[in-house]
Amino acid sequence: MNSLGLSKRPQDTRVVVAMSGGVDSSVTAAVLREEGYDVVGITLQLYDHGLAVQKPGACCAGQDIYDARQVAERIGIPHYVLDYEGRFSQDVMDDFADSYLRGETPIPCVRCNQRVKFRDLLNTARDLGAEALATGHYVRRVEGTHGAELHRAIDPAKDQSYFLFATTREQLDFLRFPLGGLTKPETRALAERHGLEVAAKPDSQDICFVPNGDYAEVVAKLRPGSVEPGDIVHVDGRVLGRHRGVVHYTVGQRKGLGIGGLRGEEEQALYVVRLEPARRRVVVGPRRDLARSVVTLREINWLGPALPESEGLEVSVKLRSAQPPAAATWSVGPDGTARVDLHEPQHGIAPGQACVVYQGERVLGGGWIAATAS
Template sequence: MALDSDTKLNSLGFAKPPSETRVVVAMSGGVDSSVVAAKLADEGYDVVGVTLQLYDHGAALAKKGACCAGIDIHDARRVAEEKGFPHYVLDYENIFQDAVIDEFADSYLAGATPVPCIRCNERVKFKDLLETAKDLDADCMATGHYIQRKIGPNGAELHSATDARRDQSYFLFSTTPEQLDFLRFPLGHLPNKDATRALAAEYGLSVADKPDSQDICFVPNGDYASVIEKLRPGAAEPGDIVDHEGNVRGTHNGVIHYTIGQRRGLGIGGLTEPLYVVKLDVDAKQVIVGPKEMLSTRTIPVREINWLGDEPFDSRKEWHVSVKVRSTRPPREAIIRPLGPDTAEVELLTPEEGVSPGQACVFYDSESSRIFGGGWIWRGY
């Protein structure tokens, strides 16, 4: 329906009063999503808070620094009570196990370095939870992610957060155009995290000084190997550490204990130069090591591409963009050559070190803050 030129949109982009606009807020129990819920409630929106229980929160109560744990459910509920809007806890343990944890374990055992937070956003929060929001007759769903949604000439676009240090675009590249129509990210424009905490204090939230979560929620202290051993008992088998010429340089207790680019903890003595993990051969149960220059990669195969450009992905032979191959690295200039509607070869203009299958390759506009989607790196080097 065409809007009259005098029709005013509310802050969430709807041509009606906030009180008539229902918004489901995905509440993790942390500062960010709590501020989003409080802000929208303060502006008069019909707010419904929803928190997901993703795993046994009895065990999670003892784990600090993770999201979606038992204490976080309590904190989210308390914020809802403080601000006077309804709050629901949904049991998503089975969905999370099937959609995220099992794939994480299988990918690791296959020698990849998975990013479960991306799969959680893609398969749980922005899929099942988003559908739940629609079932609740919500007009949109808001989250505390640091990313921006802007309206361009062809509809909603995904853009990086104003604060590059907090930007979460790497973890949200798989957001589809249909999901983007329904999602809102009220914090993406803020200059820094201090501004978020200032808002939390302004709204009098009990979580204003709560520390940020650091680890993957089901991986205590970043110890991936111990989680894999628990999920897949007996799957880690010993084997040899060999150099790039095939010489045995040592032994290992399982490929799952190693990642591409690793230097420390190899247990190889008498080296004249440092050696790094350059490849993991799961079938041969080998950890292959070599000099640092062997980590450099210029060509990256990518699949399961989610494209957010205005033209079809494979309508051109090349796309000149910037890409990220790790969440902690800045975007680098690259050329994407489509091989089909959702597969491509990415050529880095400057080689990157430690590119690993299982990681994401995210596409950025080199001349603006816009994100063109991305895909999954799928073959070892």
């Protein structure tokens, strides 16, 4: 059994490494090459890379393609750039725009893993005769009693398990994550030891196809004429101001509303409580109106044990990537949905985000937030 859990010797095992041009995927390729694996590097061109050359920290474009090629030459592996621009535009960017127009707050990185990297690239790896697809994600694949399990990374500050909840069992069987047991400083030290020029390269920031951070501008370009102004309305029905488009807002947002607080006995901060895109309304209110105890999920992906529909499971859930896990009860609905009953109300739960389910370090699965209730 080799270090990837496969029965062949490393030199007889072909592994495709998804190389984004960053330090993490570069170290993944270098470490596997050093161990003797037959490594093939693949970089996906996902969008018009000319936009990203001027933006340090964007992934899968321009400078990053060049960096991936340089790393491949340095460690002596073949490297290919595949044009996935059409698939990425349709499966990720269009979904991103449509989600915002529905009043949701999407996570395109999850969609990219789900619909491009772990589907199309995985199939390409198989076509190349590979026995595994390795990535630089900070997450662990653990062999359990009933097969491969997805676990948090050792380094909680770099753990990316939230973004991989949609990984299927079949995909997990083929995927490998060599960095899951390392910290970021350890990864950078390995890059330096291997003489990789990307050793000090900054991590990718924000969404790769939004080079200036203006999500609404991208939505307007993808869906011309769809971003329309409307009213900012208090939960009690009062019109407080105007907005330039619902896509500029997300549930839980406090800053940038342009309406100030309400003055009574004391000034009361206002938050976006919900979005009503059909009426072009942004509804705001005090923080207490953000509290939610029930979350309904769609597009469920389950990696845990089989559950009867009527049985609840005590779990912890993450409702945003940067939020700490919250205790909850998970139950499966009859129509492919799931219900999450939070033990303590949580604030700022936004439709379109992911709810990822954990038991200890293990990722049990999750789904997309469709609705919430008090």
